[in-house]
Amino acid sequence: xxxxxxxxxxxxxxxxxxxxxxxxxxxxxxxxxxxxxxxxxxxxxxxxxxxxxxxxxxxxxxxxxxxxxxxxxxxxxxxxxxxxxxxxxxxxxxxxxxxxxxxxxxxxxxxxxxxxxxxxxxxxxxxxxxxxxxxxxxxxxxxxxxxxxxxxxxxxxxxxxxxxxxxxxxxxxxxxxxxxxxxxxxxxxxxxxxxxxxxxxxxxxxxxxxxxxxxxxxxxxxxxxxxxxxxxxxxxxxxxxxxxxxxxxxxxxxxxxxxxxxxxxxxxxxxxxxxxxxxxxxxxxxxxxxxxxxxxxxxxxxxxxxxxxxxxxx
Amino acid sequence: xxxxxxxxxxxxxxxxxxxxxxxxxxxxxxxxxxxxxxxxxxxxxxxxxxxxxxxxxxxxxxxxxxxxxxxxxxxxxxxxxxxxxxxxxxxxxxxxxxxxxxxxxxxxxxxxxxxxxxxxxxxxxxxxxxxxxxxxxxxxxxxxxxxxxxxxxxxxxxxxxxxxxxxxxxxxxxxxxxxxxxxxxxxxxxxxxxxxxxxxxxxxxxxxxxxxxxxxxxxxxxxxxxxxxxxxxxxxxxxxxxxxxxxxxxxxxxxxxxxxxxxxxxxxxxxxxxxxxxxxxxxxxxx
Numbered sequence: 001x002x003x004x005x006x007x008x009x010x011x012x013x014x015x016x017x018x019x020x021x022x023x024x025x026x027x028x029x030x031x032x033x034x035x036x037x038x039x040x041x042x043x044x045x046x047x048x049x050x051x052x053x054x055x056x057x058x059x060x061x062x063x064x065x066x067x068x069x070x071x072x073x074x075x076x077x078x079x080x081x082x083x084x085x086x087x088x089x090x091x092x093x094x095x096x097x098x099x100x101x102x103x104x105x106x107x108x109x110x111x112x113x114x115x116x117x118x119x120x121x122x123x124x125x126x127x128x129x130x131x132x133x134x135x136x137x138x139x140x141x142x143x144x145x146x147x148x149x150x151x152x153x154x155x156x157x158x159x160x161x162x163x164x165x166x167x168x169x170x171x172x173x174x175x176x177x178x179x180x181x182x183x184x185x186x187x188x189x190x191x192x193x194x195x196x197x198x199x200x201x202x203x204x205x206x207x208x209x210x211x212x213x214x215x216x217x218x219x220x221x222x223x224x225x226x227x228x229x230x231x232x233x234x235x236x237x238x239x240x241x242x243x244x245x246x247x248x249x250x251x252x253x254x255x256x257x258x259x260x261x262x263x264x265x266x267x268x269x270x271x272x273x274x275x276x277x278x279x280x281x282x283x284x285x286x287x288x289x290x291x292x293x294x295x296x297x298x299x300x301x302x303x304x305x306x307x308x309x310x311x312x313x314x
Numbered sequence: 315x316x317x318x319x320x321x322x323x324x325x326x327x328x329x330x331x332x333x334x335x336x337x338x339x340x341x342x343x344x345x346x347x348x349x350x351x352x353x354x355x356x357x358x359x360x361x362x363x364x365x366x367x368x369x370x371x372x373x374x375x376x377x378x379x380x381x382x383x384x385x386x387x388x389x390x391x392x393x394x395x396x397x398x399x400x401x402x403x404x405x406x407x408x409x410x411x412x413x414x415x416x417x418x419x420x421x422x423x424x425x426x427x428x429x430x431x432x433x434x435x436x437x438x439x440x441x442x443x444x445x446x447x448x449x450x451x452x453x454x455x456x457x458x459x460x461x462x463x464x465x466x467x468x469x470x471x472x473x474x475x476x477x478x479x480x481x482x483x484x485x486x487x488x489x490x491x492x493x494x495x496x497x498x499x500x501x502x503x504x505x506x507x508x509x510x511x512x513x514x515x516x517x518x519x520x521x522x523x524x525x526x527x528x529x530x531x532x533x534x535x536x537x538x539x540x541x542x543x544x545x546x547x548x549x550x551x552x553x554x555x556x557x558x559x560x561x562x563x564x565x566x567x568x569x570x571x572x573x574x575x576x577x578x579x580x581x582x583x584x585x586x587x588x589x590x591x592x593x594x595x596x597x598x599x600x601x
Contacts (some may be wrong), residue, residue, distance in 0.1 A: 008393070082475070154515065154516070163468075164518060165501060167501055250474070250503070251495070251501065252503035261501050270504070271474045272474060274383045
């Protein structure tokens with residue numbers, strides 16, 4: 001139609017259209033935002049619900065145990081013969097703790113050493129080789145570690161020790177150590193890399209050797225990160241089942257030697273859970289063991305959180 | 315007139331009734347419908363899966379879901395109502411050592427399962443008597459030289475409590491004897507596969523397993539009271555370590571479940587696929 005009377009109107013018109021278009025787009029964005037917000041909220045709530053149900057269900061079934069036997073019998077008796085109504089889980093608890101401790105004794109020095117090597121000493125080509133390899137090790141299913149333990153490690157241990165069976169705490173700890181090693185190593189590695197460069201420079205300026213810098217400056221500065229790495233490794237070691245079951249021997253007795261076949265909480269649950277009746281004391285005590293594991297990992301995670309908070313405050 | 319009408323009505327009704335009943339029969343034959351859930355013994359699982367495949371070809375509208383976890387889960391799942399059929403290596407409707415009878419359940423025999431005593435290939439012994447096996451599993455005989463082998467400690471490997479293989483082995487091979495619990499050279503495994511690997515990789519080890527698993531060069535089956543573990547010896551009655559496999563149902567089976575169990579028990583399946591899977595037909599033991 002007719003040309004605009006002057007430029008201004010045209011400009012106003014276009015900007016009006018633009019505003020309209022922008023409002024539309026803005027509304028679309030708002031809608032998108034609110035939908036995704038509700039979606040995320042829903043996801044989180046669903047997750048919490050499932051988690052809560054798991055805890056409630058395990059806890060409820062577990063606590064039924066104490067209507068049948070006393071907590072004292074369960075926690076402090078070493079006699080586990082469910083066929084004869086003896087449900088003492090003390091041996092499993094002690095074994096679990098000693099297995100975890102032994103695993104860490106083997107794994108921590110090696111993995112922290114590797115982390116130091118990775119972060120401080122190794123040339124770049126070696127770093128870029130070690131790190132992906134460690135990440136890969138985490139992805140191998142635990143049953144594969146267990147099978148290798150059964151077919152490679154056990155015959156080796158038998159030859160070295162002269163034992164007939166070879167199953168026991170040592171075999172399980174060696175398999176677990178290999179499994180937690182990448183976890184501890186990679187997280188400690190990150191913690192060491194995160195130590196500010198100026199600390200090292202200052203130490204070198206004072207005339208320290210490389211070993212002194214690493215031992216006296218870098219490791220203490222990264223200690224919180226390393227501790228949380230160790231605890232994360234520990235949670236993995238405590239809860240690991242399939243690999244342990246294959247090399248520990250599964251005899252419900254207290255481990256008095258490194259080579260005596262024995263049993264831990266996880267392996268005992270997985271060996272027996274499919275063979276017990278639903279409403280039996282046996283079933284309840286297995287649930288109690290599972291609940292115990294849940295509590296142990298909960299406490300460990302709590303410790304990591306507390307450590308993390310302290311570091312942020314510092 | 316009136317009578318004629320009556321006659322017509324009667325005739326019509328009769329015709330309709332006859333047609334309907336025929337149609338009904340035809341429909342029943344074609345449209346056996348339903349869902350059958352089978353749970354329980356891992357030893358019977360290959361048999362169940364094969365039977366399910368064949369049965370579903372005959373009756374496309376029947377859905378069969380089968381899974382295996384362990385013998386005692388079978389009757390338990392039936393008791394809880396989460397399975398229609400509980401596969402079990404023992405008759406769970408009567409008491410067996412360690413397990414009470416499941417009330418109101420019916421045991422349907424479906425197969426004969428032979429078991430074998432196996433040892434690592436390095437073990438020189440190739441025959442064991444009931445008394446010797448009892449001694450070994452009770453922890454009284456701990457060295458192979460006591461039963462005619464070389465001077466080496468016996469490593470005893472057994473299945474976890476509740477395993478059907480263990481229940482049957484204890485009853486038939488050990489004459490109800492105990493299995494030792496807390497010894498140095500004593501180990502439990504969770505499944506037949508684990509048992510085979512453990513015996514194959516552990517020198518001086520002894521264990522027991524379904525006969526179908528006895529393959530390869532790492533393990534060998536030993537004679538029981540001088541009789542070799544073969545299906546022929548089970549059938550002719552000289553080899554005693556075997557048991558019936560059962561399908562447990564809540565009360566008498568009905569509908570599709572009944573048809574399925576009858577199919578598994580049928581001559582066609584028993585003499586065909588079941589034999590191919592190295593089980594023994596139940597008819598072989600009842601004659």
